[in-house]
Amino acid sequence: MKKTSIRNTMLFSFSGITLVSVVIFLLIALNYTERTVMDNAIENTTRLVNQVSYDVDSYISYMSNITTMISENEDVSNYLFAEDLSASERSAAKEKVILQFESVLKSRPDIYNLAIVENNDNYLINDGEGKLNPYVDVTAQSWFADAMKAREGNCLSSSHVQNSIMYSYKWVITMSSSLRDRRTNEKKGVFFIDLNYSSISDLCNNNKIGNKGYMFVMSEDGKIVYHPKQQLIYGGLFEEDVDKILSSKESYFTVDEGDNQKLYTICKSEETGWIVVGTAYTSELLKNSKNTQMIYIIIAACMILLVLIISSMIAETITYPIEVLKNSMQKVEQGQFDQANVVVKTRNEIGSLSNSFNIMTQQIQNLMEENVYEQKQKRKSELRALQSQINPHFLYNTLDSIIWMAESGKNDEVVEMTAALAKLLRQSISNEDEEVLLSQEIQLVQNYLTIQKMRYKDKLEYEITVDAEVANATIIKLLLQPLVENAIYHGLKYKESKGMLWLKAYRAGSYLCIEIQDDGVGMDEDTLKHIFEKHKVNYRSNGVGVYNVRQRLELYYGKECSMTYESKLNQGTKIMIRIPLRGGEEHD
Amino acid sequence: MIRNKRYYTVILLLFFAFLLTLYGWFNKSSQTEKKYEMVYIPKIIDEDNDFWTSLIEGAEMASTEYGVNLKIVAGESEEDVEGQNQLISQTIEEKPDALLISPCSYTESNELLKEAKEAGIQVILVDSRVSESLEDAIVATDNYAAGETLGEYASGLIDGDDQIAVVGHVEGSSTAIERLQGVQKGLGEKQNNIVSTVYCNSEFGKAYALGLELMNQYPDLKLMIGLNEYSAVGVARAIRDKGKIGEIKMAGFDSSVEEIQLMESGVFQGIVIQKPFNMGYLGVKQAVSSLKGEHIEHVLNSGSELITMDNIYTEENQKLLFPFVGKSQ
Numbered sequence: 001m002k003k004t005s006i007r008n009t010m011l012f013s014f015s016g017i018t019l020v021s022v023v024i025f026l027l028i029a030l031n032y033t034e035r036t037v038m039d040n041a042i043e044n045t046t047r048l049v050n051q052v053s054y055d056v057d058s059y060i061s062y063m064s065n066i067t068t069m070i071s072e073n074e075d076v077s078n079y080l081f082a083e084d085l086s087a088s089e090r091s092a093a094k095e096k097v098i099l100q101f102e103s104v105l106k107s108r109p110d111i112y113n114l115a116i117v118e119n120n121d122n123y124l125i126n127d128g129e130g131k132l133n134p135y136v137d138v139t140a141q142s143w144f145a146d147a148m149k150a151r152e153g154n155c156l157s158s159s160h161v162q163n164s165i166m167y168s169y170k171w172v173i174t175m176s177s178s179l180r181d182r183r184t185n186e187k188k189g190v191f192f193i194d195l196n197y198s199s200i201s202d203l204c205n206n207n208k209i210g211n212k213g214y215m216f217v218m219s220e221d222g223k224i225v226y227h228p229k230q231q232l233i234y235g236g237l238f239e240e241d242v243d244k245i246l247s248s249k250e251s252y253f254t255v256d257e258g259d260n261q262k263l264y265t266i267c268k269s270e271e272t273g274w275i276v277v278g279t280a281y282t283s284e285l286l287k288n289s290k291n292t293q294m295i296y297i298i299i300a301a302c303m304i305l306l307v308l309i310i311s312s313m314i315a316e317t318i319t320y321p322i323e324v325l326k327n328s329m330q331k332v333e334q335g336q337f338d339q340a341n342v343v344v345k346t347r348n349e350i351g352s353l354s355n356s357f358n359i360m361t362q363q364i365q366n367l368m369e370e371n372v373y374e375q376k377q378k379r380k381s382e383l384r385a386l387q388s389q390i391n392p393h394f395l396y397n398t399l400d401s402i403i404w405m406a407e408s409g410k411n412d413e414v415v416e417m418t419a420a421l422a423k424l425l426r427q428s429i430s431n432e433d434e435e436v437l438l439s440q441e442i443q444l445v446q447n448y449l450t451i452q453k454m455r456y457k458d459k460l461e462y463e464i465t466v467d468a469e470v471a472n473a474t475i476i477k478l479l480l481q482p483l484v485e486n487a488i489y490h491g492l493k494y495k496e497s498k499g500m501l502w503l504k505a506y507r508a509g510s511y512l513c514i515e516i517q518d519d520g521v522g523m524d525e526d527t528l529k530h531i532f533e534k535h536k537v538n539y540r541s542n543g544v545g546v547y548n549v550r551q552r553l554e555l556y557y558g559k560e561c562s563m564t565y566e567s568k569l570n571q572g573t574k575i576m577i578r579i580p581l582r583g584g585e586e587h588d
Numbered sequence: 589m590i591r592n593k594r595y596y597t598v599i600l601l602l603f604f605a606f607l608l609t610l611y612g613w614f615n616k617s618s619q620t621e622k623k624y625e626m627v628y629i630p631k632i633i634d635e636d637n638d639f640w641t642s643l644i645e646g647a648e649m650a651s652t653e654y655g656v657n658l659k660i661v662a663g664e665s666e667e668d669v670e671g672q673n674q675l676i677s678q679t680i681e682e683k684p685d686a687l688l689i690s691p692c693s694y695t696e697s698n699e700l701l702k703e704a705k706e707a708g709i710q711v712i713l714v715d716s717r718v719s720e721s722l723e724d725a726i727v728a729t730d731n732y733a734a735g736e737t738l739g740e741y742a743s744g745l746i747d748g749d750d751q752i753a754v755v756g757h758v759e760g761s762s763t764a765i766e767r768l769q770g771v772q773k774g775l776g777e778k779q780n781n782i783v784s785t786v787y788c789n790s791e792f793g794k795a796y797a798l799g800l801e802l803m804n805q806y807p808d809l810k811l812m813i814g815l816n817e818y819s820a821v822g823v824a825r826a827i828r829d830k831g832k833i834g835e836i837k838m839a840g841f842d843s844s845v846e847e848i849q850l851m852e853s854g855v856f857q858g859i860v861i862q863k864p865f866n867m868g869y870l871g872v873k874q875a876v877s878s879l880k881g882e883h884i885e886h887v888l889n890s891g892s893e894l895i896t897m898d899n900i901y902t903e904e905n906q907k908l909l910f911p912f913v914g915k916s917q
Contacts, residue, residue, distance in 0.1 A: 135852040231865040234904040
């Protein structure tokens with residue numbers, strides 16, 4: 001499991017909060033941008049569509065004025081319907097009409113044809129030279145029929161090919177109006193203007209909505225007047241949602257078309273009844289908003305980066321002292337008090353915490369030092385107490401021997417024994433140190449054995465072998481003497497023949513080994529088992545010999561030392577002591 | 589503070605990763621708006637020819653709609669196979685995404701078109717096909733179906749034993765072959781009445797001469813069929829000038845103002861017109877779909893329409909017959 005640090009927690013929560021808020025802000029901003037752009041686009045297209053619609057209207061109403069003016073002209077009626085007119089009067093009327101037609105045609109190049117028609121035989125077109133298409137029944141044309149049917153006013157056709165005029169198949173929009181015979185007030189003919197269809201289509205074409213957007217014009221009944229994709233529509237490859245446009249009450253709406261969304265903007269003309277529709281693809285409209293959105297996203301990214309850096313810096317300044325404190329505590333854990341002091345740089349809560357910690361470690365350290373000192377003292381006194389247990393019995397016995405020898409007049413022996421005793425006592429008492437050199441300890445044992453040998457006469461023989469390399473090793477004082485004493489009192493003393501005692505010291509690796517062996521009576525297994533127990537040792541000698549030695553070994557050397565017994569009944573005993581080899585060094 | 593530095597590095601890396609992702613995202617969204625490069629080689633670019641002009645207009649409309657950079661080049665005439673082949677070679681050098689072509693020859697451009705395909709260019713045939721099926725898609729009038737429609741209509745114009753003559757445009761061209769087969773099928777039993785099939789090489793003059801010749805050769809001729817505009821109009825003129833209007837029925841393919849006039853004056857009884865605008869539009873659309881890896885129909889029929897005096901001025905047919913606003917005879 002990953003360790004979570006305050007630093008990371010702070011960093012992640014700061015970053016998380018910022019990230020979430022920035023993202024929310026971003027989404028709102030993006031959405032808002034999109035909406036604003038969309039609103040603007042709608043507003044623009046609406047304005048455009050209204051403008052086009054207005055242009056179409058004013059264009060048509062101008063034409064309407066011309067139509068009204070001509071259709072109410074007396075000369076027109078005279079020329080077409082007055083059968084009783086003389087030829088000269090008729091041609092005069094014709095001249096007048098042609099004059100009027102020509103002036104209109106000259107001023108408006110977008111008008112293709114002006115004509116008054118009663119039927120295929122009685123008509124007047126433009127300059128009077130034009131002819132009707134002989135293969136087409138003009139009265140059957142819808143613009144003719146509509147005008148005749150209309151009660152009043154002018155009729156406006158949708159876009160169509162004008163096939164009524166000979167040799168001319170032009171795309172036009174026809175405005176027609178019925179003509180009345182002035183005398184009978186009867187509808188007898190039709191006046192029509194063919195407007196160049198491009199004048200309408202150009203109006204739409206010149207106002208592009210984006211690259212793909214376009215405008216188209218529909219008549220009231222949903223027929224297409226102009227559409228840039230007219231061919232596709234007739235070919236069934238393309239569709240406009242005509243019903244929705246006709247039924248829509250809003251001035252704009254959107255329609256989903258595959259992946260695309262189309263925006264329809266509608267303007268219906270009161271004048272003509274035509275509907276101008278602007279079509280835009282929202283994907284295209286929103287393309288511009290993408291740049292803005294990109295800028296927003298970059299700003300947001302920078303903000304997040306900034307927050308990450310700042311929050312990591314804040315987290316760093318807060319957690320660094322904690323980190324230092326933590327490391328210091330770990331050192332205390334490992335017992336390195338002297339390196340545990342924290343340098344306090346800040347004056348905040350963590351600063352005072354560090355201060356308190358410093359004081360605390362100081363106190364713990366003091367307490368520990370005190371404790372160590374006390375322990376040491378305690379051990380020293382214990383050791384001393386154990387050491388002091390050695391002496392008395394031997395002393396009495398030796399003194400008894402000396403008395404006995406003195407009584408027997410053995411002066412030489414008395415001198416020798418007393419001298420040895422004096423050396424022994426001096427060595428054991430005078431030296432304040434706990435440790436002595438092995439050679440010194442051997443010396444002591446030798447003095448002791450000298451005394452004992454004198455006391456037991458020929459019953460005791462001994463041999464001491466000390467390797468030269470361990471002669472200067474240190475060893476706790478009075479370690480060997482009690483063991484030798486034990487060997488004599490419990491092993492050799494009860495042997496009937498002469499007893500032998502060996503003492504060997506040698507090095508084994510980093511250890512000093514000392515063996516004390518005798519060929520005395522030995523011990524049975526039961527005795528051997530309980531040899532280290534204090535209460536079982538209950539002999540005439542100082543009673544606590546083995547236990548004492550063992551205690552002192554453990555107190556002094558800890559677990560590094562070992563002390564083992566090997567013994568066989570009636571064959572002898574061997575004691576082996578192993579302690580760390582310490583040559584001349586002072587132990588703490 | 590080494591640890592500190594490591595944190596900043598991690599943060600910076602994250603930030604750059606974020607920017608890269610953004611970049612990738614925007615790149616991707618702009619990739620969808622990638623402009624395809626396409627070249628269209630029609631048989632001819634001729635402003636007086638409504639068919640090709642309309643087809644080109646349709647292709648241009650689609651190219652605007654789908655955001656395609658469309659380049660249009662053509663040889664000098666419909667028979668200029670060499671010129672067209674040269675343009676194909678040139679196009680292979682340019683390496684556009686797609687090559688749309690209306691091959692002049694049924695066989696002569698095969699090798700070059702294969703080469704184009706090998707160069708990784710999508711080959712879309714428009715209007716005409718070639719002898720081998722090497723293209724990615726075809727958009728064309730189903731000439732066989734169109735011929736059949738005309739044949740059926742024409743068979744209703746004559747009695748059982750009346751003689752029929754067919755004037756084709758270019759012998760061996762795919763459209764001529766298919767239309768003729770369609771006409772024969774449409775005529776049914778009456779196909780046996782075809783007394784002569786001749787070709788005018790898409791020349792008005794030659795068609796006119798052939799028309800006159802046929803009328804002289806077969807005085808009992810009752811029906812003549814022209815397989816394209818040139819042959820139909822040429823023959824119709826001959827009928828008109830011979831004063832045999834109504835006496836010899838006339839049916840043909842394609843439209844022009846002259847054909848309309850000839851129809852209004854009763855020379856033509858029926859014509860089958862193609863939908864060149866749709867053809868051009870669909871050609872580009874197919875190319876785009878194919879490039880996007882969408883499934884497309886290998887052969888797409890752009891449709892045809894039988895025009896008679898009864899339906900000549902319907903809203904739909906007007907736009908087919910007179911595709912151009914403001915243009916007059």
